Amino acid sequence: MFAGHSHGTLHSEGFLRVQTLWDETMAESAARYLASPAGKDRHLLIVAGGNHISYGFGIPRRVFRRLPTSYLTIGGEEIVVSAEKKEEPQMMDVDLPGFPMVPYDFLAFIAYEELPKTGVLLGVAYEPPPSGRGLLVKEVIAGSNAERAGLQPGDLLLTLDGEALSDGYDLVYGIKQKQAGDRSSLQIERQGKPLTLEVVFQASEPRQGKP
16 A cells, blocks of 8 residues: 555655544544534535545544544445456555454445546656755656656755645645646755746656656
8 A cells, every 4th residue: 555655765654654644634624523513413424545444444533532423434346347457557456454344334336437637747756855855856757747847856846836845745735736737836956056947737647656
């Protein structure tokens, strides 16, 4: 599961912290709403990835810790996957734990469906620099939006559209908000000198681990 979410040189410890923060934030938001006047006597539907709710771990357990209340989990399992999709590296290879319990209260069996691709990629591999400031570009993918914008290995990514890039999540989140045709301003540092690049996003093919 870690391999399916990794970007650059993210370590498993960092991955665990990020996923825990995600679950805690979702749980805190849900508990606050349900405990507020606006959420009184209401049910709340949370849509999240299966591994964030399966076996009651992740979000459900964290909400219950804050606000003891009943809940149900609903998951899905693909029973029809086309042969060509099985051959493409699009499905996570996850070894499910041997828990003596069912993963969800209700399970929906569905056919695999590929949603229209509207997102874009920047096309870089990066890692945190020793200074802890920004993101250090290690690789620029040929033909990518990053290459067209003029990014080079060794560049230090500082901001995207004025938002500081403190860690990999900041970059991934920022890029996820873009679609083909959008433009962004990327502030970088190259050999100690500040530089601003304009990125014009074009449709991109997914590349494992590179936002």
